[in-house]
Amino acid sequence: MKLREADPQSQFRDELARVGKTIAPLRPDPRVIGRTAFDGPGSEDMTLTVLLARDRVKEAPSQSLLRIVSSDERRYLGIVDAGPFAEPDSLRAESPILTTVATQEVDYLPRYHGRLSVKLLGEELADGTLAPPRFRPLPNSAVYALEPEETAKVLKVDGDIRLGLATGHEELLVGIPSMSKNVLPRHTAILGTTGGGKSTTVAGLVRQASKAGMAVILLDVEGEYTFLHEPTRDARSVTLLADRGMAPAGVPTELMRLYHLVGRDTTNAAHPNLCPFSLQFARLSPYAAMAMMGCNEAQSDRYLVAYEIAKALLRKLGVFPQKDVSQEEADRQERILLRLDDFERGYPRMELSFLLDVVGACKAKVSSAKGKFEPFHKALKTQEGTAALDLEIKAADLPTHAGSWGKVHSLLWRLFRLKVFDKGATLRYAPMLEPGRVSVIDLSDAGLNVLSSIAVADVLTGIQEEQDRKYRQFEGGKGGPPPRVLVIVEEAHEFLGADRIAESSHLFDQVARLAKRGRKRWLSLALVTQLPQHLPRQVLAMCNNFVLHKLTDPHTISTLRQTVAGVDDSLWSRLPGLAPGQAVVSFGHMTRPVLTSIDPSASKLRMVD
Ligand SMILES: Nc1ncnc2c1ncn2[C@@H]1O[C@H](COP(=O)(O)OP(=O)(O)OP(=O)(O)O)[C@@H](O)[C@H]1O
Ligand SMILES: [Mg+2]
Numbered sequence: 001m002k003l004r005e006a007d008p009q010s011q012f013r014d015e016l017a018r019v020g021k022t023i024a025p026l027r028p029d030p031r032v033i034g035r036t037a038f039d040g041p042g043s044e045d046m047t048l049t050v051l052l053a054r055d056r057v058k059e060a061p062s063q064s065l066l067r068i069v070s071s072d073e074r075r076y077l078g079i080v081d082a083g084p085f086a087e088p089d090s091l092r093a094e095s096p097i098l099t100t101v102a103t104q105e106v107d108y109l110p111r112y113h114g115r116l117s118v119k120l121l122g123e124e125l126a127d128g129t130l131a132p133p134r135f136r137p138l139p140n141s142a143v144y145a146l147e148p149e150e151t152a153k154v155l156k157v158d159g160d161i162r163l164g165l166a167t168g169h170e171e172l173l174v175g176i177p178s179m180s181k182n183v184l185p186r187h188t189a190i191l192g193t194t195g196g197g198k199s200t201t202v203a204g205l206v207r208q209a210s211k212a213g214m215a216v217i218l219l220d221v222e223g224e225y226t227f228l229h230e231p232t233r234d235a236r237s238v239t240l241l242a243d244r245g246m247a248p249a250g251v252p253t254e255l256m257r258l259y260h261l262v263g264r265d266t267t268n269a270a271h272p273n274l275c276p277f278s279l280q281f282a283r284l285s286p287y288a289a290m291a292m293m294g295c296n297e298a299q300s301d302r303y304l305v306a307y308e309i310a311k312a313l314l315r316k317l318g319v320f321p322q323k324d325v326s327q328e329e330a331d332r333q334e335r336i337l338l339r340l341d342d343f344e345r346g347y348p349r350m351e352l353s354f355l356l357d358v359v360g361a362c363k364a365k366v367s368s369a370k371g372k373f374e375p376f377h378k379a380l381k382t383q384e385g386t387a388a389l390d391l392e393i394k395a396a397d398l399p400t401h402a403g404s405w406g407k408v409h410s411l412l413w414r415l416f417r418l419k420v421f422d423k424g425a426t427l428r429y430a431p432m433l434e435p436g437r438v439s440v441i442d443l444s445d446a447g448l449n450v451l452s453s454i455a456v457a458d459v460l461t462g463i464q465e466e467q468d469r470k471y472r473q474f475e476g477g478k479g480g481p482p483p484r485v486l487v488i489v490e491e492a493h494e495f496l497g498a499d500r501i502a503e504s505s506h507l508f509d510q511v512a513r514l515a516k517r518g519r520k521r522w523l524s525l526a527l528v529t530q531l532p533q534h535l536p537r538q539v540l541a542m543c544n545n546f547v548l549h550k551l552t553d554p555h556t557i558s559t560l561r562q563t564v565a566g567v568d569d570s571l572w573s574r575l576p577g578l579a580p581g582q583a584v585v586s587f588g589h590m591t592r593p594v595l596t597s598i599d600p601s602a603s604k605l606r607m608v609d
Contacts, residue, residue: 033059034114034143036068046133048078050116050143057084057114063168063595065146065154066118070137075124077146077154079592080168081570082117089113118143119568121154121592130154130591148172156591159183161208163201163547163585164598165244174596176545176587178212183588184486184524187515187542191532191560192549197581198528199224201547202488203601205526206438207251213435214484217463219456221491223267223444227604229256237600250603256438259427261420261455265445267606278423281352283345283458288506292450292457293411298404302362305399306408309392310358311347316388317379320349343509345461352421353377356412361393363405418451427459429466435483453507456495460510463487467521484522487514492527493534508536515542532556537563545587547598550578567593 034052043049048068052060060066060080068076089111091098101108120137122130148170152158157166159175166172177183192198202218206228209216218225231248232238238248250256253272260266262276286307290300314320321333336348357375364373379385415421432439441459446452463485470482489495495507515525527543529535533556540563548564551557557575561567564586571584571593578584581600586593 029142031144032142033066033145034116036070036137036139036141036143037115038139045136046120047081048118048120048137050118052084052114052116052143054086054111054113057086059145060084060114060116060143061168063166065121065151065169066116067124067144067146068118068120068137068141069144070135070141072135072138074135074137076133076137077121077124077130078118079121080116081119081568084114084116086112087115119570154591155594156589157585157587157594159587159589160212161205162599163204163208164581164583164596167582167595167597172594174585174594175208177589178209178214178484180589181519181522183545184484184526185519185522186544186588187518187524188526188545188547188587189532189540189543190526190528190547190549191551192530192547192578192583193552194530195580196530196549196551196578197583197598198530198547198549199490199605200581200601201549201583201598202490202526202528203228203603203605204599205486206488207249207603209486210251210255210436210438214486215433215435215437215439216486216488217432217439217459218441218488219443219459219490220440221443221452221494223442224490224606225440226258226266226268226271226442227606228438228440229253229271230604232601232604234604237602240600241602244599246599246602248602251438252436255436256440257431258440258442260442261446261451262423262425263419266442267444268442275425277425277427279421279454279458280426281346281355281421282348282350283461284454285343285345285457285506287343288457288510289346289454291506292453293415295408295411298399298401299408299411302359302399302404302408305396306355306359306362307347309362309396310350310355313358313380313388313392314347314350314354316392317385319379320347343506344513345465351377352412352416354379356409356416357389358393359405359409359412361389362396362398363402363409365393366398366400366405367402415450420451427462429462432463433466433470433483433485453495456489457507457510460487460507460514464514464517464521464523467523468517471521482522484524486524486526488526488528490528491530492539493529493531496527496536496539497531497534508539512538512542533559546585546593548575548584548586549582550580551575564593571595 033056034050037049037051062080064080066078066080068078087093088098091110100106120133123133125131151169152172157174159177161176161178163174166174190198190201203225206216206218229250231250241248257273257275258266258268258271259275259277262278286304290303295303321330354377357377357380361373375381375386375389380389443452443455446455467482467485473479474481496511514523518524533553546564557572561572567584567586575584581598583596583598584593585596
């Protein structure tokens with residue numbers, strides 16, 4: 001065969017004739033930002049690679065949403081979970097020539113394109129619902145970026161309690177819908193290492209929740225939130241706020257109350273609405289008291305014996321139920337006693353010094369050293385009181401062993417010496433539950449850990465009872481609907497830590513009860529801690545919403561992975577590297593968790609060094 005000199009043009013014509021059809025050049029659709037790539041051996045289900053021209057890369061930042069229209073007409077939604085990466089078109093990224101270009105100041109930049117790893121969120125059905133994908137987009141499918149409004153509709157991250165802006169999206173607000181019973185009342189955990197930005201998140205949450213008309217109660221262990229009524233003056237925060245079109249602002253002063261224990265300091269003694277409060281021993285369940293004081297079995301037995309004697313005496317002396325009251329009131333008080341659950345709270349009007357006297361009298365009876373016992377409590381000092389006490393103690397079949405009685409006595413005495421029980425002004429819960437009210441309970445100077453635990457238990461019981469009362473009234477046709485309540489517990493590991501489960505189990509039970517009733521009663525809890533690994537798993541399991549700031553401990557992350565649903569690998573792997581103020585935010589109303597840049601605090605935080 002004779003070789004002919006190849007004429008390229010005629011060769012091309014011959015080839016076209018052989019193929020038998022001409023294909024019109026692609027008329028590029030300007031909305032298509034890229035195309036799906038072929039799969040390789042490393043391809044995984046639900047993950048796609050998308051290739052894009054260099055000038056389209058900026059349209060698909062990390063975490064942005066994409067629509068993929070497959071050539072088989074199926075439509076999919078996906079999210080950029082890695083990339084965009086820049087890859088040279090015709091050279092290997094690590095080729096020597098590119099190394100030379102980068103290191104020898106050579107004026108040559110080869111052509112390159114973008115590559116994304118996209119996680120499929122689902123297949124979009126004709127009516128817009130997102131279904132689990134049954135197929136995979138075909139290679140070379142067109143990829144579109146979603147408009148901001150559409151992104152907002154898909155992600156459903158909006159809410160009137162503004163938290164911040166979603167990363168990778170234009171001006172996409174991340175918030176919590178304050179009216180939804182399915183979100184906050186299913187409880188929240190705010191987690192992150194020291195300096196991750198938890199307190200800033202909490203400060204914002206408090207102000208925004210109050211603005212949304214919720215009643216907010218904040219158990220402030222370190223006294224960080226005692227200036228929330230003042231706008232921030234921190235120059236950096238002011239600049240960052242302005243960048244988001246926000247201005248410094250405190251919680252309106254008339255809405256904020258700052259509570260602290262009587263005789264104990266607060267970190268802001270100049271607060272305009274300062275409310276010292278004393279603890280009511282009567283609110284404290286005997287079981288909680290014993291656990292928190294660390295009573296052993298022998299001590300607990302004696303404590304409970306004394307407790308029963310004290311109850312009988314209170315009835316006999318007409319302290320509770322009261323003597324000389326109307327029949328209606330007497331009936332009401334009896335009903336209270338019928339409903340009383342020792343595991344939830346103590347006997348009404350039982351003061352610490354009253355029980356201390358009873359224990360003292362018991363100790364005196366079993367002790368060999370005979371001396372006259374002098375009661376302390378005013379009701380027992382009277383002739384009638386002393387006689388009644390004598391009678392009860394004589395009749396009682398007391399466990400022996402003066403040493404154990406002595407120990408119970410000294411444990412109670414230690415509490416008594418703190419001078420915070422039954423000292424007049426107790427916490428009034430009704431005002432705390434007014435819409436918009438912010439009650440900061442400063443426990444920074446509580447000293448003994450047991451004291452803060454007792455205070456927290458007291459507050460939780462009080463709020464729960466008050467909210468129950470409001471619900472009963474409402475259901476009985478009296479009064480409006482009870483307020484939506486948010487209770488925030490800072491340093492939650494200190495109260496609910498797994499290592500302190502013996503002392504804190506009652507507090508845990510109480511929190512669990514509150515959590516369970518919360519949904520019906522519109523009581524929501526937010527637990528804040530830098531040591532989530534110290535929280536028992538049940539505590540995290542109560543929470544349905546999460547704000548995850550920087551977390552570095554791999555063990556903690558792997559534990560959380562079993563609890564928090566819907567956070568994909570790429571977000572988990574980002575947790576250790578998050579900057580202060582960044583968080584993975586996952587709330588019940590959201591389609592999926594979003595990486596969020598939390599707003600700086602508009603109100604003043606007293607930073608703890
Ligand atoms: N949303 C934010 N925007 C800008 N900066 C922030 C943000 N959140 C935190 N920061 C910065 O990080 C610092 C620490 O934040 P913050 O006190 O809220 O952390 P934390 O997690 O409460 O720490 P700790 O565990 O010590 O209480 C702040 O002083 C601030 O500089
Ligand atoms: Mg903090």
